[in-house]
Amino acid sequence: MKKFKYLVTDTKDLLWGLNVDTVGYEENLPGEDYPTHGHADGFYFNVAKGRILQEYQMLYVKEGGGAFKSHSVGEVELRSGDIFLLFPDEWHSYRPNDNTGWKCYWLGFKGRNMDDRVNAGFLSPEHPIYHVGYSSEIIRMLDMALHVADEEAIHSQQVLAGITNYLIGLMYSLESSNQLQQNFVHTDIVNRARQMIRETLEDGTTIQEIAVRLGMSYSNFRKIFKEFTGFSPSMYQQDLKLQRAKDLLATTDMTIKEIAYQLNFESPDYFSSKFRLKTGLKPSEFRGNER
Numbered sequence: 001m002k003k004f005k006y007l008v009t010d011t012k013d014l015l016w017g018l019n020v021d022t023v024g025y026e027e028n029l030p031g032e033d034y035p036t037h038g039h040a041d042g043f044y045f046n047v048a049k050g051r052i053l054q055e056y057q058m059l060y061v062k063e064g065g066g067a068f069k070s071h072s073v074g075e076v077e078l079r080s081g082d083i084f085l086l087f088p089d090e091w092h093s094y095r096p097n098d099n100t101g102w103k104c105y106w107l108g109f110k111g112r113n114m115d116d117r118v119n120a121g122f123l124s125p126e127h128p129i130y131h132v133g134y135s136s137e138i139i140r141m142l143d144m145a146l147h148v149a150d151e152e153a154i155h156s157q158q159v160l161a162g163i164t165n166y167l168i169g170l171m172y173s174l175e176s177s178n179q180l181q182q183n184f185v186h187t188d189i190v191n192r193a194r195q196m197i198r199e200t201l202e203d204g205t206t207i208q209e210i211a212v213r214l215g216m217s218y219s220n221f222r223k224i225f226k227e228f229t230g231f232s233p234s235m236y237q238q239d240l241k242l243q244r245a246k247d248l249l250a251t252t253d254m255t256i257k258e259i260a261y262q263l264n265f266e267s268p269d270y271f272s273s274k275f276r277l278k279t280g281l282k283p284s285e286f287r288g289n290e291r
Contacts, residue, residue, distance in 0.1 A: 002026040002036055004106075005149040013157040018111035020160040021055065023149040025142070028064075030101040050093035055110040057086040058167065059094070060138060064102030068094040072125040078102075081133040083171050087118070087125045105142040109164050122172065132174040141167055189214055190228045193221070197237050201244055204264050207233045242278050245271070249283055250290040256283045 004024025013019045028034055035044055045051035050069070061082045068084050069075035070092040078084060078094070080102075086092055088110070096102035117123045132138065145163045148156050196210050210233070211221035225233045241263045248259045260271035275283050 003146065005146070005152075007149060007152070007157070007160075009157060014111070016111070016158055016161055018109055018113040018161040018164060019157050020107060020109045020145070020149070020164055022057075022106070022108035023142075023145045023160070025103075025105045025146060027103045028096045028101045031098050032096075032101060034095050045093070047093055047095045050091050052089060052091050053086055053108075054088050055086075055108050056088065056114050057106055057108045058164070058171070059084050059086070059104055059106040060142060062103040062105060062134075062139060064096055064100040064104075066094060066096040066102050066104075068092070068129065070125065070128060073128060076129060078129070079131070081131065081135070083130040083132055083138075085123065085128045085130075087128070090125045092128075105139075105146075107142070107145060107164055107167070109161075111161075113161075113165065114168075117168070123168075130171050130175045131178060132171055133178060135170075135174060138167065138170060138174075141170075186224050186228065189216070189221075190225055193225060193233065194229075194236070197233065198240060201237070201241055202262055202264070207237060238274065239278070241265070242275055245275060245283070246279075246286065249287040259283070 002025065004022065004026075007021050007023070009019045009021060026036060028036070034047065037044070061078050061080055061084075063080050065080060066078040067075055068078050070086075071090055084094065096104070114123070141163050145160055148159050148163070193210060193214060196205075196213065197207075200210070207222075208218050211218045214221060216224075222232055225231070225236070229236060231239070245259055245263060248254055248262075249256075254262070256272065257268045260268040263271070265271035265274070272283055275281075275286070279286060281289070
């Protein structure tokens with residue numbers, strides 16, 4: 001079973017930031033020839049030779065399994081519930097497993113929305129596989145994309161762009177959530193650490209001491225904390241101190257020097273420079289504005 005649609009876009013569609021040119025779904029039986037025939041020029045490929053596209057594609061393995069390889073990652077196994085991304089100008093090849101076959105959806109698209117995400121490091125040819133698992137929501141949205149493409153009503157490109165953007169965000173979120181669940185011990189450590197940092201803002205406790213209390217080396221603690229929060233623990237602590245400083249400036253008559261030392265900054269000048277870097281204002285200016 002297969003159903004797919006190739007779409008034509010005009011110049012105005014390209015200004016939307018993302019446009020879709022192919023949507024499809026295939027069910028490949030174990031041992032069946034792959035790729036199946038009937039695809040447009042430029043999309044059919046020889047598995048052994050691979051290919052290079054001038055667009056992005058997202059493929060979701062609903063059932064079964066297979067293999068994927070690219071210039072950046074070599075060959076990796078594909079499992080049921082995996083999404084894999086194809087990138088412009090990146091050599092790649094993929095196929096279903098001979099023993100299981102697969103059921104697979106795909107979307108092909110391009111535009112500056114995706115280019116911006118790649119340039120910002122959210123998506124990368126070095127990380128093309130997303131282990132999102134079985135998702136009824138992903139399947140629902142891909143079926144909707146097939147329906148919209150088939151109808152090809154007025155402004156269908158804008159609807160398909162919205163579906164694609166939603167799927168990319170959902171893919172990104174689901175894999176992150178799955179990773180967090182798989183690393184429950186690390187999640188617990190980070191949550192405990194954040195609570196400890198909040199509770200010790202004004203008593204001089206260092207990040208190194210918190211790592212010791214958690215039974216970890218500082219380097220390992222820092223690595224895990226940054227991986228889960230996006231911040232180093234020291235930067236997280238400093239941001240909380242600056243937030244606390246805002247409260248003290250707005251609600252008390254403590255001097256800037258008193259606030260700096262209460263929050264264990266090295267000196268009032270150091271506190272003022274960090275505060276200005278964070279807020280764009282000197283502590284005195286911030287207090288004046290608040291009052």
